[in-house]
Amino acid sequence: MSDTQTMIENRPPSVATLFIERVAATPNGEAYRYPVPPAGGQGPDEWRSLSWEQAAKRVYAIAAGLIELGVRSEERIALASGTRIDWILADLGVMCGGAATTTIYPSTNAEESAYILADSGSRVLIAEDAEQLAKAREKRAELPHLAHVVVMNAEDAKAADGDPEGWVLSLADLEARGNAYLEKNPEAVKERVATITSDQLATLIYTSGTTGRPKGVRLPHDCWSYMAKATVATGLITKDDVQYLWLPLAHVFGKVLTSGQIEVGHVTAVDGRIDKIIENLPVVRPTYMAAVPRIFEKVYNGVAAKARAGGGAKYKIFQWAAGVAREYAKVTQDNFRRTGQATAPFGLNAKHKVADALVFSKIREAFGGRMRACVSGSAALAPDIGFFFAGAGIHILEGYGLTESSAASFVNPGEAYRTGTVGKPLPGTEVRIAEDGEILLRGPGIMQGYHGLPDKTAEVLESDGWFHTGDIGELSADGYLRITDRKKDLIKTSGGKYISPAEVEGQFKAVCPYVSNILVHGADRNFCTALISLDEPTILAWAQEQGLGAKTYAEVVAAPETQALVEGYVNELNEGLQRWQSIKKFRLLPRDLDVENGELTPSLKLKRPVVEREYKHLIDEMYAGTREA
Structure with missing residues (x-):
């Protein structure tokens, strides 16, 4: 043993x-x-x-x-x-x-x-x-x-x-x-x-x-x-x-x-x-530090917005550095997987060194300068955002688990982490993939059951201890798990194509630095649409640059300039999608989604049914005049 x-x-x-x-x-x-605020509220903790x-x-x-x-x-x-x-x-x-x-x-x-x-x-x-x-x-x-x-x-x-x-x-x-x-x-x-x-x-x-x-x-x-x-x-x-x-x-x-x-x-x-x-x-x-993906998205959007505010040259440098970061992370992770060494070619190393001096070192300092790793859980992190931080030297180790499995069933293993996966099972935890792709777990972290709900417990927990997670995933030959979607969140278009909304939503978050939340809709429809909310501080800073500074958030979102801005990012997203996945229409929401209004869970996950019910009129509007409407 x-x-x-x-x-x-x-x-x-x-x-x-x-x-x-x-x-x-x-x-x-x-x-x-722990912090103690100063008397009178003035000064640092x-x-x-x-x-x-x-x-x-x-x-x-x-x-x-x-x-x-x-x-x-x-x-x-x-x-x-x-x-x-x-x-x-x-x-x-x-x-x-x-x-x-x-x-x-x-x-x-x-x-x-x-x-x-x-x-x-x-x-x-x-x-x-x-x-x-x-x-x-x-x-x-x-x-x-x-x-x-x-x-x-x-x-x-x-x-x-x-x-x-x-x-x-x-x-x-x-x-x-x-x-x-x-x-x-x-x-x-x-x-x-x-x-x-x-x-x-x-x-x-x-x-x-x-x-x-x-x-x-x-x-x-x-x-x-x-x-x-x-x-x-x-x-x-x-x-x-x-x-x-x-x-x-x-x-x-x-x-x-x-x-x-x-x-x-x-x-x-x-x-x-x-x-x-x-x-x-x-x-x-x-x-x-452990965090949820929304925190890393906010940091990424904030860095991008700051670079944009610094003028065209600074923004171009940031965009170039972001591309270098992603390429460097992909190459070094791939080489580590094959050889056990996180190496990169000379030319890429040279570019990375320049990008590090100009951009990455400042990001690491903002994290305190000693951050060895961040653990991300609760929801999927867009791979492009993960690769960006990995290349910048902030290593985000994605993990996976549910309340019913005591949270940490999988985690990426240190240097051998792979962006886009949730790593390997914790020692003592078993995993298997059911015929329909559902992830099943068994081990000491699995719950006893739901309190006072034996029927609900029996729906997810088998007598031999296997727990049905409700998530769809794939295991690599060497045991790394990739989550592809929630079983119940997969949508099927009227044309019979299955789509993972979370995958499309994650890609958009990596493309658009102004997005806060996005919900892709398309179940039983003949094309996909999206409801999009924007990050208020970031979009208001952009609006100031565009001469829209006196407007409220709702007014900025409704402005033709903002619609055109987001449309450009939607078109960029669609270039990398299959035809049936692409977003044909979108609507910008008049306010961001939040926990207080019940649209997000306290761990910042999207409550799809709540959002779709609240903004049904916008969804209906996007499909009005089509054969299915």
């Missing part, structure tokens, strides 16, 4: 156990960094640190506080908060108390939050602030199981008329109760951790889904213990790394990142404010 197999097969029953082991091994090592021992003091206090409140093993504790240090400490406190975390995105409305709280039977809600408390208070009559709301921001932990006594308390109050409990029962938390079994429920994560009510995915402690060991076994993270963590921790991907960190013991800098990413990267100087 290999060392990797031994490490994975001899894993402990829970990440709570791993956490206790990590604190014992490196008590004084730096565990977390102050970054503070917690050692593993300091983190453990708070984690054990939270765990003991929950035990003191009467929380029992596997009872659900909901967490409704953005990504911040308190989220991680609270989640670890829930686990060390033997309870199970139910995650709620802070953007979730009161009705859906109440549904999750009720369906999960959550006993306690740990809420970020007054806004999250208000949602629970509004729906309290529907939540008889909800005994307490613990508020992270102490100033927001105020009781209101009608609240039961003791219903609202601050996180500081909970920790104080926990510390008092530990004075009388110093081993209470470690004793509770010792009782945790691998099949005990650790996390109940509700899929944001694209249709219908979210389903609660039951993930036992063993899933996270396995993920911690398996991600470290890939060699992608080491004890010397500094991770920048901004992803929503309510998402399953975030949970993988915190589990792997505990196993290996590196530093994680935590700040979920998306508008602070560009500012934080040069301060934190991370060695790796």
Whole structure:
């Protein structure tokens, strides 16, 4: 048996156990960094640190506080908060108390939050602030199981008329109760951790889904213990790394990142404010970061727009450098695959050196100057954008997984990564491709099932453990997986041709530097159309150059000049497509798609049915007068 197999097969029953082991091994090592805004809001944030021992003091206090409140093993504790240090400490406190975390995105409305709280039977809600408390208070009559709301921001932990006594308390109050409990029962938390079994429920994560009510995915402690060991076994993270963590921790991907960190013991800098990413990267100087494709698309569009704003010569240099980056990445990756050496011919190396001095080095500095790799997941990254960053020295390792598989089922292996694929399965995970092309997975990361939904579970989980992902893919001879589409998202034209909308959409994002979101439509139609939303800051900067500066976003989008601009990119896209894939007509949307209006999931995936329903009039307009209309 290999060392990797031994490490994975001899894993402990829970990440709570791993956490206790990590604190014992490196008590004084730096565990977390987090920002504290300046008094009065003026000036840069102050970054503070917690050692593993300091983190453990708070984690054990939270765990003991929950035990003191009467929380029992596997009872659900909901967490409704953005990504911040308190989220991680609270989640670890829930686990060390033997309870199970139910995650709620802070953007979730009161009705859906109440549904999750009720369906999960959550006993306690740990809420970020007054806004999250208000949602629970509004729906309290529907939540008889909800005994307490613990508020992270102490100033927001105020009781209101009608609240039961003791219903609202601050996180500081909970920790104080926990510390008092530990004075009388110093081993209470470690004793509770010792009782945790691998099949005990650790996390109940509700899929944001694209249709219908979210389903609660039951993930036992063993899933996270396995993920911690398996991600470290890939060699992608080491004890010397500094991770920048901004992803929503309510998402399953975030949970993988915190589990792997505990196993290996590196530093994680935590700040979920998306508008602070560009500012934080040069301060934190991370060695790796996980993100969703939309972030890389925004960076790419921003770099392209900045070059365009610098004048024709600068934009030509950027376009030339982007071409060099893509060619260099393709050649070096191909040579690595064949020879094990990421080499390029002399002439290409020379061009790359010039492009690096002019363009690429500045991009790397913007990422902090030490970025060894970025991991991209949740949705497909357009290969041309992946090749651009690879050639610029920002190595984006695409991965793949679902909430139902604890997120990280596949990841690209370090130097041997291949843009356009999601890499190889994690050690211990099995994969096979069904006759219809669907990807099936089996292994320790697969869920127990959907909470309270045995029929829905039986639809996707076979008795022998094989999970039906609903995604279509292809495996290379040496085990690299390429996702081609969602099984349910493949569309068939009235001419009988199958089209992958995601593939066409990804190609357009690589072609057009102004796009934010695009939805390709064509099911049962005789040609394809597209709904396109533009990135507001980028298109408004372009509009300023065109003398349209006084116009609003909606007015800019409706302007003939903007229509002509986008039409040029659509024509460029169509040149590389088959006739039946090409976009014959498009409409620009009057505003960008967003999470708040329910058009994107919190992990920024497109909710196709929602968008198609909302903009049905534009779709009908594009097909008006055709034989099928």
